[in-house]
Amino acid sequence: WDEPLIFELSREGRVGYTLPKPIEDVDVEIPEKLKRKSTLNLPELSEPEIVKHYTRLSEMNYGVDSGIYPLGSCTMKYNPKINEEIAGHPGVAYVHPYQDERTVQGALRIMWELEQWLKEITGMDRFTLQPAAGANGEFTGVSIIRAYHLDNGEPQRDEMLVADSAHGTNPASAAMAGFKVIEIPSTEEGTMDLEALENAVGERTAGLMLTNPNTLGIFEDEILEIAKIVHKAGGLLYYDGANLNAVLGKVRPGDMGFDVVHLNLHKTFSTPHGGGGPGSGPVGVKDFLKDYLPVPLVGYDGERYYLDYDVPKSIGKVKELYGNFAVMVRALVYLKVMGRDGLKNASEIAVLNANYLTRKLLGTKGYELPGKTLRKHETVFSAEPMKKETGVTAMDVAKRLLDFGLHAPTVYFPLIVHEALMIEPTETVSREEIDAYVEALKRISEEAYTNPEVVKGAPHNTAVRRVDDVLAAKKPVLSWRMYLELKEKGEVDY
């Protein structure tokens, strides 16, 4: 159905709130020049109307509980409801970050315990939980690398190496921290080109940002060699934790030679993605980097948990306060429920599911699999043959999947694969869901070769048909206020 904008549902005089009365009903004068005089066009609705509006909007949205959500690189695993229940405890919601430490021992203990888990899982020595998301973590990590080199009297190390298959946040974060970004190409096999890496490293090398398995879902099997090359050149190795779900409980970045790691609690540790956030992007480092971590860290003296601001060379803060605490709580609940075996099982099944899907789809006309066949937790097919032969693009395939009630994979990423379809089923979907997904992709292949228009015109059964993003960018309408103005001027016809 179509749900009007909340502004269109507004009727004068309706209210959706109650407020307590002020302690004293005295007039407090606001200086004339600061008093609000401009209009405040907020909607006016009652609570029942608001609840209906957002209930309907929610039903026009696809989440992990709606069905398979195999967005590659996003690890859209099931978000256990117990995480939410614990995160809803008053001891989470109603706690002020500046309370006396003696009144927040529970909160600090949760942060401290979470750090211990993450250390063992990654093979790192110390963690900050402050970053709000993966990219915030990346920025933290590369800022630490920068601080380390400066501290070592090597200000010339201003080049950050990044795989050409890397997430866009890697180069963006490096650039934000002041680095020049150098791309390292991949081989035909889909792994890092070691020769190119050898050629790229040097005195200006600050480090290499890598994810392993990489964004093709392929394990960089020469990772120890890569580490050696970078370390030998004086650079540090940065691990993008987006793909940790592939090796959780199996292999540790720390043992692969990484010096800095960021994790995504909302990917690997089952906290919900919230339609785009909040996430949480803890950063772990080897011992020699721990003095550069943001403040505060969480300490424990055997009796008492405390906030530790005594981090001599700290890069400072990458976010206010201590990070997304409510997200950390969820992740810790997950870890405690899963335990050692559970985490290992999770990775194993995630990898099994990705390979199962890969093998089942392999050989279907129109899709090809670039690089090695053995994948870890995700797989990347290319619809390049289909596009060449039928004109049907990866985007068309994605949109057609929506018609079957399925969420599309990530498309057009990694950039090194043309017409990429990046599929990550995760360990929490059933075999039947994967089978149905493969069936749908096969059917779309058939349609592409027999009746391509049905695919190109997709989706057909969704709340809206294919959305015109070119128009959106050409004629930006970014708020109700802008819409009303443009409508008035006759510049929009919708």
Added chain:
Amino acid sequence: WDEPLIFELSREGRVGYTLPKPIEDVDVEIPEKLKRKSTLNLPELSEPEIVKHYTRLSEMNYGVDSGIYPLGSCTMKYNPKINEEIAGHPGVAYVHPYQDERTVQGALRIMWELEQWLKEITGMDRFTLQPAAGANGEFTGVSIIRAYHLDNGEPQRDEMLVADSAHGTNPASAAMAGFKVIEIPSTEEGTMDLEALENAVGERTAGLMLTNPNTLGIFEDEILEIAKIVHKAGGLLYYDGANLNAVLGKVRPGDMGFDVVHLNLHKTFSTPHGGGGPGSGPVGVKDFLKDYLPVPLVGYDGERYYLDYDVPKSIGKVKELYGNFAVMVRALVYLKVMGRDGLKNASEIAVLNANYLTRKLLGTKGYELPGKTLRKHETVFSAEPMKKETGVTAMDVAKRLLDFGLHAPTVYFPLIVHEALMIEPTETVSREEIDAYVEALKRISEEAYTNPEVVKGAPHNTAVRRVDDVLAAKKPVLSWRMYLELKEKGEVDY
């Protein structure tokens, strides 16, 4: 969409639970003859699959948050979310009913406070909160009336008078309590026929069960006269609280002459209906009946709240323990938020909405309004003209409404109105929702007279088409087990 039965989603070996280990892992022998040997065909699914299944089922269901839900006699008002939040407090969920009174002062206070509100709202002197629902309350009330007459040495008072427009639970409850049920007819105006009442009362009269406003939504304006007739004959007056929403904060049953009242917390006091329950049906009585109330009552000595089992002539218990406590909590939250003015406003708007709808629809071809035009919180139209002229029945109209995304009214009730459409918008719907409802009813009238087949064939856009309830009754399939058996035998083809 179609969602399979959970049994069909089952796959061997899957689990959706974790359990703590036993304290000691010793073998405890179960006698051979008591050991479970028969099969236990429960479904086997993982938690993510279960969550998806029930999420989808929920999306195939229409609730108060989905849109207008004007089921007459059911008062489907908005259920404030704050009610749910408070009812979710650990002090509700994790409390055992046999705890020492000193450890449940909060719970007892809530029950006591709720009783005080209900007393003032109804004009009664004492309440039991034990009944689980309206009908359970009715049974309680009429049992009290029976106990009273027996106690008074009048065992011959075995006739319960009931209006012919009464809810079916009234006669059923009276019969269950051992009464003979005598129906009192209504006049053309839609109110009780006083002459018939005069003729019906006598020495065998135990009481009269009445709702005011009655099920036509019409206020029994001769209520004081009715009370006089019944009381004079030695009978008691019972108030069916289903329709209290019409007079909340305006008029009190106690002031109308009623001796016993039951309320529906899930109707009048905004607690959710839960797809059929739980409800809560407190019963209030005038002072002279309070010794007959079920045990325990909740007492307060100015310092301490306590359970009072000292009710000398108590009818006993109508339900285990103290009633649906979690429902009571919700009702009390509502009462505290609303307060005196809020309750009054609620009734006034409920009545305004019903009359607004009545007047807007009045005169539409095919529908007629039996009885007085002035209604209280609900209105009853008859589709009798439409049926005669076009063959379209009230049921067809109801089903066609579903096609417009609207919930149908109650149909074929009260029984005294042919082709009844009983509409109760409640105070929490907006004018625009009522307008849309009237528009839909008008459009259906138009369709009935121009293209009746589209109405008779309705619904067309719902998850399933019109459901065959005749087949359901003729060939009962009441569990998965029965289905499998019948399927095996070829006796069902679906």
Added chain:
Amino acid sequence: MGKHYLPNLAQRDEMLKEIGFSSIDELFSDVPEGMVKEFNLPEGKSEYEVFLELNEVLSKNKTVLEMPSFLGAGTYFHYVPAHVKYLIERSEFLTAYTPYQPEISQGMLQALFEYQSMMAELYGLPVVNSSMYDWGTAIAEAALMTVRLHRGKRKRFVIPKAISPEKRAVIETYTRGANLEIVEVPWDENGQLDIENLKEAVENAAGVYVEMANFFGLVEENVKEIGEIAKEAGAYFVVGADPTMLGIFEAPGELGADIAVGEASYLGNPMNFGGPRAGVFAVRDDKKLIRQMPGRIIGMTKDADGKRAFVMTLQTREQHIRRAKATSNICSNEALVAVASAIHLASLGPKGLKELGEVILKNTAYLKRRLSEVAEIPFEGLYFKDVPARFGRPYGEIHEVLLARGIHGGYYIGEHFPELGETALFSATETTRKEWVDALIEALKEVA
């Protein structure tokens, strides 16, 4: 206050005018003069103030999370998985009513059909209604049903003496109108139903009721035999069973039950100070029985396109159609509680239900063993959840000590069963922790 729930409050005057009224009072002109009055009630408060107030009031309750509890006796602290709570709080389930319009209520109908189906498996009887108020009212309704099945010619209903006083009282109140004679069969020296006594009591009985574990937690060993005795006497056999037993104990249907009852809320629902709960009501697939069954039943059928669909069925038994002649007056039931228990059951599956039963059985055994160190266990035998312990001094005194130590002790039953002396029921479930039991025993050692 409460304006935020009333969209049309702001449009009141416009709307009145539009339909030709000049004031709200005019809408109430049919109310007799002088009857409308100002109520003596507090003013409404803001949501925040009510939240603060109720939060404080409810915090006065000492929950079983704050103080270890050994209270059972018909209400048990089971753990409710978080996803169960989340799912039944989705407003499409929570705020709907009885699915009168099946076409837009398939979700609730299917969920209830699944509930019926799972309970049918547990109880071994294929016909289950979509819930009664609780176990107690379910027994009472079963009693009335057995009398209807005998067309009122038999009015005696036999129950065990070792039954919960709550249930006992409900049965009595419910059956008074129909003039039933409730006959109690005592327990024998082993705490089991006294078979010899039963044989007398059963004469001319409409029905016989027995529980698979009696009020004292003692597993009833002769359920099948009791059923045979009942049937031989021409009485219907009604079996009560805690659903959490049924993964390891035989299904009532297999033990000969015509009707089985139980408490669905033990699965998927918190204690809530005693309510809401939900009664299971199951019968054999026998038209005669089904016709006399109380409560709502969901059936599977087809829609106009021949597609599978669900609908409330067999409504001609019910009050809104049969009125005074209905099989029961029940209308609103405990649907949401039933759905919660079904979700929990689906999560457990056959393996989980078995495991749950085993954990409870083992924890009960541990509790019993430890209690026997400090008190007398009146009967030998197998216990499930509840264990009676008899002390040498007034239990009230012991209770005070436990309370002072932050322990919710047992439930004193000496009042209802004076023949058992200073006995209290202590209970264990899967939630019971070893350290709780150990702390209890330590305290009892000092005081008992």
Added chain:
Amino acid sequence: MGKHYLPNLAQRDEMLKEIGFSSIDELFSDVPEGMVKEFNLPEGKSEYEVFLELNEVLSKNKTVLEMPSFLGAGTYFHYVPAHVKYLIERSEFLTAYTPYQPEISQGMLQALFEYQSMMAELYGLPVVNSSMYDWGTAIAEAALMTVRLHRGKRKRFVIPKAISPEKRAVIETYTRGANLEIVEVPWDENGQLDIENLKEAVENAAGVYVEMANFFGLVEENVKEIGEIAKEAGAYFVVGADPTMLGIFEAPGELGADIAVGEASYLGNPMNFGGPRAGVFAVRDDKKLIRQMPGRIIGMTKDADGKRAFVMTLQTREQHIRRAKATSNICSNEALVAVASAIHLASLGPKGLKELGEVILKNTAYLKRRLSEVAEIPFEGLYFKDVPARFGRPYGEIHEVLLARGIHGGYYIGEHFPELGETALFSATETTRKEWVDALIEALKEVA
């Protein structure tokens, strides 16, 4: 453990076989020999055990419901209406990700567009992104943006000295890579931004940042003038504002802001020990500004049928397309927090937001008046939420007394602003109760 989250664990071997593998290890054959290891981690636990444990741990936190709190200083105890919580917990919102597929994500897209639209109204600037991590990172991103707008030719960014140390630290870390010069402007004797000092600092500045109420809670009287000074010097004007002020205080856009930032989580979100939060980021409708904006933006457009629809737009600014040249590295943001604040705003409406501002203003005034009985208020002027109070003895000692009395006292700022001496910030919002303030003052009277 964790089996219940892993449907295919039971089908593992079948599935392996079906795709030609003989073991899981084979799937990891590309991992170098010896790298796979057994982790030293605890075993998994049952959901119930984790629930019990975490419930106990979290109960160790003394919440502001248990102890009245006067802590503010950038984090405030506002009340979150229950319906806001319920709605954002609906899993279709909660568990979705960034709406990459608009056709099945219209719900979240529209909710975010509505968020942008409401914030546009509050801040008086029509272009708002769909959230930054928090207010602090929003300022830092604004600083970087003003430098980009000057094509790196200006690298100075002016901020007030009376700013939260949290924000100050974030700005520093964020702007280090781009080599920004952060210049602080002190406060004058009235606690207001020192205009004369500003005039010097602004020279060659890329941007000037000011807050409508400074860290001490003091309402900044000369926002408009400060903007004029900034613009005259060719700097962009960045205004920070608490959204709860904006029902009664003029919109930043009207006061001349090119960019406005703030904290969305003050509406509709609990404190959560400091996170998650969400930064508001708004700019003028100016292509130049929009092109340099960080973060995700939702736009309105049409679908293939010409129907209105919503989509993420202007993505060419973003990291997944522009990589090292992106306007920011932000990817995951705080969408759900933003939606919660929008739902709260929609509930308040214009009248409610105004009322909220007034209640806070009045409660702050009451707190200030009462505090002035026992402490020195360093500056005269109008306060919003925070009030500084200077004491004659070390605040640490006072704090101990308050804590012992069950009161979360003020936030000591003497460490960060030694020139203010033994000063702590006390805060009031609409949640502050008279009896809390009175208890505080009573305690302070005895100790201060």
